[in-house]
Amino acid sequence: MAKANEKKLVEAITPMDQDFAQWYTDVVKQARLIDYSPVRGCMSLLPNGYAIWEQIQHALDKMFKATGVQNVYMPLMIPESLLQKEKELVEGFAPEVAWVTVGGSEELTERLCVRPTSETLFSDLFSKTVQSYRDLPKLYNQWCSVVRWEKTTRPFLRTAEFLWQEGHTVHATAEESEERTIQMLNVYADFCEKYLAIPLIKGRKTDKEKFAGAEATYTIEAMMHDGKALQSGTSHNFGDKFARAYDIQFTDSNNQLAYAFQTSWGLSTRIIGAIIMVHGDDDGLVLPPRIAPVQVMIVPVAQHKPGVLEKAAEIEACLSGRYRVQVDASDKSPGWKFSEQEIQGIPLRVEIGPKDIEKGQAVVVRRDTREKYFVPLDELEKKIGEIIDAMHQDMFDRAKAHLDSHIYEAADYETFKDTIKNKPGFVKAMWCGDVACELKIKEDTTATSRCMPFGEAPIGDKCVCCGRPATRLVVWGKAY
Amino acid sequence: MAKANEKKLVEAITPMDQDFAQWYTDVVKQARLIDYSPVRGCMSLLPNGYAIWEQIQHALDKMFKATGVQNVYMPLMIPESLLQKEKELVEGFAPEVAWVTVGGSEELTERLCVRPTSETLFSDLFSKTVQSYRDLPKLYNQWCSVVRWEKTTRPFLRTAEFLWQEGHTVHATAEESEERTIQMLNVYADFCEKYLAIPLIKGRKTDKEKFAGAEATYTIEAMMHDGKALQSGTSHNFGDKFARAYDIQFTDSNNQLAYAFQTSWGLSTRIIGAIIMVHGDDDGLVLPPRIAPVQVMIVPVAQHKPGVLEKAAEIEACLSGRYRVQVDASDKSPGWKFSEQEIQGIPLRVEIGPKDIEKGQAVVVRRDTREKYFVPLDELEKKIGEIIDAMHQDMFDRAKAHLDSHIYEAADYETFKDTIKNKPGFVKAMWCGDVACELKIKEDTTATSRCMPFGEAPIGDKCVCCGRPATRLVVWGKAY
Numbered sequence: 001m002a003k004a005n006e007k008k009l010v011e012a013i014t015p016m017d018q019d020f021a022q023w024y025t026d027v028v029k030q031a032r033l034i035d036y037s038p039v040r041g042c043m044s045l046l047p048n049g050y051a052i053w054e055q056i057q058h059a060l061d062k063m064f065k066a067t068g069v070q071n072v073y074m075p076l077m078i079p080e081s082l083l084q085k086e087k088e089l090v091e092g093f094a095p096e097v098a099w100v101t102v103g104g105s106e107e108l109t110e111r112l113c114v115r116p117t118s119e120t121l122f123s124d125l126f127s128k129t130v131q132s133y134r135d136l137p138k139l140y141n142q143w144c145s146v147v148r149w150e151k152t153t154r155p156f157l158r159t160a161e162f163l164w165q166e167g168h169t170v171h172a173t174a175e176e177s178e179e180r181t182i183q184m185l186n187v188y189a190d191f192c193e194k195y196l197a198i199p200l201i202k203g204r205k206t207d208k209e210k211f212a213g214a215e216a217t218y219t220i221e222a223m224m225h226d227g228k229a230l231q232s233g234t235s236h237n238f239g240d241k242f243a244r245a246y247d248i249q250f251t252d253s254n255n256q257l258a259y260a261f262q263t264s265w266g267l268s269t270r271i272i273g274a275i276i277m278v279h280g281d282d283d284g285l286v287l288p289p290r291i292a293p294v295q296v297m298i299v300p301v302a303q304h305k306p307g308v309l310e311k312a313a314e315i316e317a318c319l320s321g322r323y324r325v326q327v328d329a330s331d332k333s334p335g336w337k338f339s340e341q342e343i344q345g346i347p348l349r350v351e352i353g354p355k356d357i358e359k360g361q362a363v364v365v366r367r368d369t370r371e372k373y374f375v376p377l378d379e380l381e382k383k384i385g386e387i388i389d390a391m392h393q394d395m396f397d398r399a400k401a402h403l404d405s406h407i408y409e410a411a412d413y414e415t416f417k418d419t420i421k422n423k424p425g426f427v428k429a430m431w432c433g434d435v436a437c438e439l440k441i442k443e444d445t446t447a448t449s450r451c452m453p454f455g456e457a458p459i460g461d462k463c464v465c466c467g468r469p470a471t472r473l474v475v476w477g478k479a480y
Numbered sequence: 481m482a483k484a485n486e487k488k489l490v491e492a493i494t495p496m497d498q499d500f501a502q503w504y505t506d507v508v509k510q511a512r513l514i515d516y517s518p519v520r521g522c523m524s525l526l527p528n529g530y531a532i533w534e535q536i537q538h539a540l541d542k543m544f545k546a547t548g549v550q551n552v553y554m555p556l557m558i559p560e561s562l563l564q565k566e567k568e569l570v571e572g573f574a575p576e577v578a579w580v581t582v583g584g585s586e587e588l589t590e591r592l593c594v595r596p597t598s599e600t601l602f603s604d605l606f607s608k609t610v611q612s613y614r615d616l617p618k619l620y621n622q623w624c625s626v627v628r629w630e631k632t633t634r635p636f637l638r639t640a641e642f643l644w645q646e647g648h649t650v651h652a653t654a655e656e657s658e659e660r661t662i663q664m665l666n667v668y669a670d671f672c673e674k675y676l677a678i679p680l681i682k683g684r685k686t687d688k689e690k691f692a693g694a695e696a697t698y699t700i701e702a703m704m705h706d707g708k709a710l711q712s713g714t715s716h717n718f719g720d721k722f723a724r725a726y727d728i729q730f731t732d733s734n735n736q737l738a739y740a741f742q743t744s745w746g747l748s749t750r751i752i753g754a755i756i757m758v759h760g761d762d763d764g765l766v767l768p769p770r771i772a773p774v775q776v777m778i779v780p781v782a783q784h785k786p787g788v789l790e791k792a793a794e795i796e797a798c799l800s801g802r803y804r805v806q807v808d809a810s811d812k813s814p815g816w817k818f819s820e821q822e823i824q825g826i827p828l829r830v831e832i833g834p835k836d837i838e839k840g841q842a843v844v845v846r847r848d849t850r851e852k853y854f855v856p857l858d859e860l861e862k863k864i865g866e867i868i869d870a871m872h873q874d875m876f877d878r879a880k881a882h883l884d885s886h887i888y889e890a891a892d893y894e895t896f897k898d899t900i901k902n903k904p905g906f907v908k909a910m911w912c913g914d915v916a917c918e919l920k921i922k923e924d925t926t927a928t929s930r931c932m933p934f935g936e937a938p939i940g941d942k943c944v945c946c947g948r949p950a951t952r953l954v955v956w957g958k959a960y
Contacts, residue, residue: 039559104575
């Protein structure tokens with residue numbers, strides 16, 4: 001009976017090679033990260049899913065604050081007239097906003113959109129609170145949800161509502177706002193590498209792919225198991241464009257009136273999709289140990305025997321000062337518990353049974369490699385830390401090797417199309433700068449320009465698409 | 481010049497005795513807690529205001545989790561058909577919900593309300609995820625914003641959108657859900673007393689005042705400086721009412737199909753209004769030290785003199801392990817800094833100047849009493865902790881003395897009306913249980929029944945309003 005159930009538990013996940021999309025959906029559901037909600041295109045984040053977001057918030061919020069950022073909260077609803085002050089932004093977002101038109105029983109005289117992003121409200125706030133260069137910079141951030149009326153949705157990757165943070169800053173000079181834009185991109189990249197074990201390509205978006213209304217958009221792009229790209233965080237420099245639209249003027253140190261410069265930057269629950277698709281395997285989720293809500297699950301073996309549960313509790317008490325740890329003392333069989341925890345991606349399992357107690361040891365099992373360690377109990381606390389560090393590094397290294405080995409180069413269009421078609425991954429190729437080539441490439445291959453990567457030398461001098469002179473190196477790929 | 485500015489800073493706050501409502505508005509604005517937003521009835525929470533909420537979240541979330549609660553996130557928008565399954569809830573909330581009717585450029589076939597509260601979505605989730613008694617209890621909570629289309633609004637106290645947490649639990653038995661309802665009310669009360677230094681009256685709401693759809697609503701009521709009540713947190717027991725409306729059935733341990741029992745409980749940014757109106761004074765905000773985002777502000781005196789800023793930084797480094805501490809090294813005058821910090825309610829100021837350095841001491845000043853302490857530098861870390869504890873206790877004691885001395889009793893209706901009219905505060909009086917008396921009292925006096933307090937003996941046997949037999953003791957008062 002228990003055996004049959006265990007089998008059922010694992011069989012619930014479609015193998016990755018068989019159907020990657022179905023594998024993803026199965027993992028999300030079986031790891032109990034979300035539930036589909038009765039609201040079109042929206043999901044309910046269950047405890048296992050939300051706890052990952054809480055860990056992300058906790059780590060990222062600290063990194064933001066270390067750079068001087070302060071948290072605020074701005075209204076959810078934006079009057080249409082305020083939205084319309086910046087033309088490009090409206091055009092970019094209008095097709096996908098939800099409109100509140102009735103309040104209580106009354107038709108509203110002006111409809112309100114549910115925020116798809118909050119540049120407009122922050123700009124309005126800055127226009128009221130920034131008078132002098134002494135008021136600058138202002139470095140604000142908010143944790144909230146946004147709504148974008150997407151037609152086709154997938155858990156974490158594309159939903160009508162999602163959780164994110166949006167940072168909004170205002171500065172006295174163009175140099176400062178550019179510096180902040182890059183600084184926050186680097187914060188995202190550091191966070192992904194140090195906490196999520198996800199390697200990235202950093203670069204600038206082409207004009208076609210940049211944020212509506214931005215002067216420049218920078219991005220971090222991650223590669224999933226299936227070779228597709230996931231845009232994982234973006235940072236925008238607006239120059240003084242919004243300042244001119246929303247009249248954010250201040251008296252500079254020479255007593256001259258000047259327009260201010262702005263940035264915004266965001267990272268969303270989408271990143272949980274990246275965690276799943278970069279690290280997961282056929283048995284389920286594999287959580288990077290530094291972000292896992294439960295880092296260590298203690299499983300008592302033969303827990304009815306005297307002393308076993310007591311020892312498990314003792315180990316929990318010993319570890320809980322340094323790690324996020326739980327004991328699974330439920331009446332399920334150990335095998336069932338193992339499967340459940342593997343599906344949920346808990347990084348380390350500590351097994352403790354009568355024989356282990358006799359030997360004064362515990363068995364530690366890593367989720368990613370299934371490696372077993374027999375650890376003397378008095379070394380457990382220290383050893384767990386070492387295993388976590390090693391596991392993090394190995395997960396990063398594997399993901400980096402996967403990324404590196406799936407980036408190709410193409411000098412001519414036939415090679416380009418052939419590579420995109422037959423080899424999962426990214427293709428580096430030169431681009432003339434004409435949006436027509438981007439559109440043609442998208443039509444021919446469904447690939448899009450992911451970014452113009454930082455610090456990479458050209459690999460040719462002709463556009464891979466049209467053959468005209470080209471100085472820009474672009475990373476292309478199919479994307480989520 | 482500096483003197484004139486300092487005066488201006490303080491003069492910006494209307495004295496409490498002169499106009500309490502204006503005092504409140506001035507404090508909220510001058511302490512830079514909020515800014516009025518361009519969205520009708522909504523406010524922008526600025527860093528000083530949001531940081532208080534972050535501290536509240538941090539402390540309360542820990543208390544929730546210690547009782548087994550897990551955080552989740554449910555959609556912002558609720559389909560009208562889902563909302564309408566529980567009739568009382570719809571009737572209670574319909575007049576004050578905002579409706580999304582357009583998504584992108586299309587009219588929706590079913591309109592969606594922006595959540596005013598989420599019983600409906602949680603009930604729907606429970607109906608899908610609760611099958612067996614083994615799935616119970618589920619103890620969920622979410623931190624989010626809700627929208628209620630209020631006509632007249634005041635910062636923190638009543639706004640069209642506000643931040644809160646809403647807990648939703650589901651249980652196998654009526655006893656368990658009643659126990660959880662009271663448990664969470666006690667968590668709120670403990671939190672208010674231990675972190676906010678706010679004493680409370682705990683009790684049960686009358687049917688007229690209870691939550692739409694609840695079997696019983698329990699409340700914590702605080703008394704403001706002006707004697708008015710502020711409902712500061714509520715906990716509801718739904719019995720199996722929502723389970724019947726949303727079909728939440730499970731197989732119990734006897735293999736019988738049974739309806740589940742639910743609770744919900746919420747506390748919002750309203751509580752920041754209570755902090756202001758319980759502790760504030762004519763110079764501004766007074767933050768309870770355990771919840772203050774900045775507990776200690778170090779002000780260097782004669783900071784241009786050698787060694788002063790270095791010593792201030794040294795003190796900051798020494799204190800920052802245990803306290804939330806900052807140095808104000810701006811080029812404002814010390815007097816200006818003092819005024820600003822007083823307006824913002826920072827609990828402790830540490831002054832350090834050349835003379836103090838010579839004596840090896842710092843001057844610590846309490847915001848509430850202005851008491852000065854001359855503390856040897858090597859005792860500072862310990863002494864600050866003692867002052868924080870003393871300040872917290874004194875603030876609580878003063879608020880408790882104010883509460884106790886403004887509760888009156890009335891045995892007859894003339895005394896009742898006269899007390900409500902002439903004495904700010906609460907009135908205890910017996911009530912027959914008839915809603916007609918509640919309505920009459922409200923019409924005659926504008927006072928409402930705040931609660932039927934726990935554990936208090938009757939003070940008579942006749943209804944204060946109609947004279948009929950009465951067994952219920954009710955606390956009455958004017959309320960925000």
